[in-house]
Amino acid sequence: MATSSKGDKQAVIDVLNKARAAELAAILQYMSQHYELADNDYGQFAQQLKLIAIDEMRHAEMLAERILILGGTPTSKPDMETKKKQPVLEIFKLDEKLEDGAVRDYNEFLQVCREARDYVSAKVFELLIVEEQIHLEHFQDIIRHIEELGDAYLATQVGGAAEGPPARGFVASQGGAADAQPQA
Ligand SMILES: [Fe+2]
């Protein structure tokens, strides 16, 4: 079997970086929506978006690791400006579009990896496609519920965030930083 050429390797690095730019944009977009929805008292929606943003962070990191192994430089530039202050339905329509675009692009990028015989990078895209598909279906469900049930559905999303273990960051995993808490 032929080893992959320099050009093939660069083509793989390029698609990994395109995906990384999309993941960075998704992280910023979902974090912004998370704060705005929480601020508007849509605690359930906010909590779900926070967790999805963390999924995208994991994706961005996996892509960066793979880019570095291949000798490339992971981009730090999101491929889209964060949209703000959108009505609830518009928020989820945007998210549906982002996830749908990710599934489509990543399928294309997967082919680039296969053609370059880089099956490890292909595996990364296979995993990402499965997870973006889950996000896509989640957003489609929300849109359908809003369109079919309207305010009755939105009312069920009001209030505190869903119970569950909080997403732990680095500081919490080290046992917290009591001194760093903001003063009441
Ligand atoms: Fe992602």
Ligand SMILES: [Fe+2]
């Ligand atoms: Fe996603």
